[in-house]
Amino acid sequence: MNRTTSEHLYEEALQHIVGGVNSPSRSFKAVGGGAPVFMKRAGGSRFWDEDGNEYIDYLAAYGPIITGHAHPHITAAITQAAENGLLYGTPTQLEIKLAKMLKEAIPSMDKVRFVNSGTEAVMTTIRVARAYTKRSKIVKFAGCYHGHSDLVLVAAGSGPSTLGIPDSAGVPASIAQEVITVPFNDLDALREALDKWGADVAAVMVEPIVGNFGMVMPQPGFLKGLCKQAHDNGSLVIYDEVITAFRFHYGSTQTYAGLDHHEDIIPDLTALGKIIGGGLPIGAYGGRKHVMEQVAPLGPAYQAGTMAGNPASISAGIACLEVLAAEGVYDEMERLAIRLTEGLQASADRHGIPLTINRIRGAFSTHFCNHPVTNYDEAQDTDGGLFASFFRHMLNRGINLAPSKYEAWFLTTAHTDADIDATLEAAEASFRAMAAEK
Numbered sequence: 114m115n116r117t118t119s120e121h122l123y124e125e126a127l128q129h130i131v132g133g134v135n136s137p138s139r140s141f142k143a144v145g146g147g148a149p150v151f152m153k154r155a156g157g158s159r160f161w162d163e164d165g166n167e168y169i170d171y172l173a174a175y176g177p178i179i180t181g182h183a184h185p186h187i188t189a190a191i192t193q194a195a196e197n198g199l200l201y202g203t204p205t206q207l208e209i210k211l212a213k214m215l216k217e218a219i220p221s222m223d224k225v226r227f228v229n230s231g232t233e234a235v236m237t238t239i240r241v242a243r244a245y246t247k248r249s250k251i252v253k254f255a256g257c258y259h260g261h262s263d264l265v266l267v268a269a270g271s272g273p274s275t276l277g278i279p280d281s282a283g284v285p286a287s288i289a290q291e292v293i294t295v296p297f298n299d300l301d302a303l304r305e306a307l308d309k310w311g312a313d314v315a316a317v318m319v320e321p322i323v324g325n326f327g328m329v330m331p332q333p334g335f336l337k338g339l340c341k342q343a344h345d346n347g348s349l350v351i352y353d354e355v356i357t358a359f360r361f362h363y364g365s366t367q368t369y370a371g372l373d374h375h376e377d378i379i380p381d382l383t384a385l386g387k388i389i390g391g392g393l394p395i396g397a398y399g400g401r402k403h404v405m406e407q408v409a410p411l412g413p414a415y416q417a418g419t420m421a422g423n424p425a426s427i428s429a430g431i432a433c434l435e436v437l438a439a440e441g442v443y444d445e446m447e448r449l450a451i452r453l454t455e456g457l458q459a460s461a462d463r464h465g466i467p468l469t470i471n472r473i474r475g476a477f478s479t480h481f482c483n484h485p486v487t488n489y490d491e492a493q494d495t496d497g498g499l500f501a502s503f504f505r506h507m508l509n510r511g512i513n514l515a516p517s518k519y520e521a522w523f524l525t526t527a528h529t530d531a532d533i534d535a536t537l538e539a540a541e542a543s544f545r546a547m548a549a550e551k
C-alpha cells in the first residue's frame with residue numbers, strides 16, 4: 114500500500130506541529146515509529162487517506178464516533194446549529210434537552226454541567242469532591258486514564274497501594290502526593306490505602322468498566338465494595354465514564370445489566386465526554402444535588418467555560434443519543450463484535466499467535482498473551498512487539514486500529530457483516546505473515 118503522501122505530510126507536520134500530531138496517541142511511536150496515516154475523508158465505517166487508500170475503521174476516534182463517520186442525522190443537526198449561530202454565551206433550550214436526556218439515562222445525576230472535554234469534566238469532579246468533603250487526596254486505580262490534568266497524570270509507585278509519582282514532567286511531586294494509586298479489581302489494596310490515608314481522601318475515582326488498558330470488567334463485588342469502603346470512609350465515589358457511558362447500552366455503568374445490584378454501585382459524581390457530543394468537543398459532569406450545589410454560581414467551587422454548552426456540540430450530542438436510543442442498536446453492534454472476536458481468536462489460534470480478547474458488548478481489546486487481563490499489570494505483561502507487527506499488517510491490509518496495544522476496537526452502528534468478513538480476511542493474512550516471521 115502506497116502512503117507516500119502521508120509520509121510527506123508527516124515531514125511537513127513535524128516542521129510546524131510538535132511531534133507532528135495534536136495528541137500523542139496519534140503518533141506511531143508505540144508501534145515502531147514512522148509516519149502516521151493522514152486521513153482525508155471519512156464516511157460510515159470507512160476512512161480514505163491522502164493517497165486514496167481505503168480503510169475500515171475500528172478506532173472510532175477513540176470512542177465518540179459510535180454512529181459511524183458523518184452520520185446524516187448528526188450532520189444535519191450540526192448544520193442547523195451552525196446556521197442558527199455557533200456560540201451565544203447565553204443559556205439555550207438545547208442544553209436543557211441534553212441535560213434531561215443524560216439524567217434520564219444516568220439516574221444518579223440530579224444535576225449536570227457541560228464542559229468541553231473529558232479532561233475538564235474529570236478535573237472538575239475532583240474539585241467538587243474536595244470542596245464537598247474539605248479533604249484533599251484522591252484514590253485512583255493503576256492504568257486508568259482520566260485525562261491530562263495534573264492530579265490524574267500520576268502513576269503508581271511500587272507496592273499494592275502507594276502515593277503517586279508524577280507520570281509526566283511538569284507535574285510537581287507535591288501534587289502527586291495528593292494521589293494514592295491502587296490496582297484495579299483489588300479491594301484489599303483499597304482497604305489498605307483507606308486505612309492509611311482515609312481521613313484525607315476526598316474521593317475514590319475509577320473507570321468503573323476500564324477502557325484504557327484494554328476493556329476490563331470489574332470483578333463481581335468490586336464496585337459494590339469500592340462504593341461501600343469509600344462511603345464508610347466519608348469519601349465520594351467518582352465514576353469516570355468518559356469512554357463507557359452509552360458505549361454498551363443506553364446508559365452508564367450504574368445501570369449496566371449483569372453487574373452488582375444497581376443500588377450498591379451508585380457514584381456521587383460521574384464524568385462524561387466522547388459519545389455525548391456526537392463527535393464534537395464536549396464533556397459533562399453531574400451527580401447528587403447537594404454535591405453539585407458546591408459548583409458556582411450556587412456554591413464555592415469555581416468552574417466556567419466560554420465554549421461550554423455550545424449549540425453545535427449539544428445538538429450533535431442530542432442527535433447521537435437519538436440514534437442510539439433506537440431499538441436493537443446495541444444488540445447489533447454486539448452481534449458483529451461477537452462474529453469479529455470469534456473469528457480473530459480462531460485465526461490467531463490457527464497460526465499459534467497468543468491472543469486474549471476482552472469483549473464487552475460492541476467493544477473489545479486484543480492482548481497478545483495467553484493469560485487473562487483483569488488489571489494493569491496483566492495488560493502490561495503482553496507482547497508489544499506482536500501487537501506492533503499485527504497493527505502494521507492490518508493497516509497495510511486496510512484496517513485502521515489505534516496504534517497502542519491498550520486501546521479498544523469499537524464497533525459502530527455503521528459497521529456491516531461485509532466489514533467483518535473483510536477484517537477477518539485481513540486478520541487471517543496478518544496472523545499467517547506474523548507466524549512466518551517468528
Ligand code: PMP
Nearest residue numbers: 230231232258259260355356386
Ligand atoms: N477519562 C477517560 C476514561 C478517557 O478515556 C479520556 C480520554 N481518552 C479522558 C478522561 C479524557 O478525555 P478528553 O480526551 O476528552 O479530554
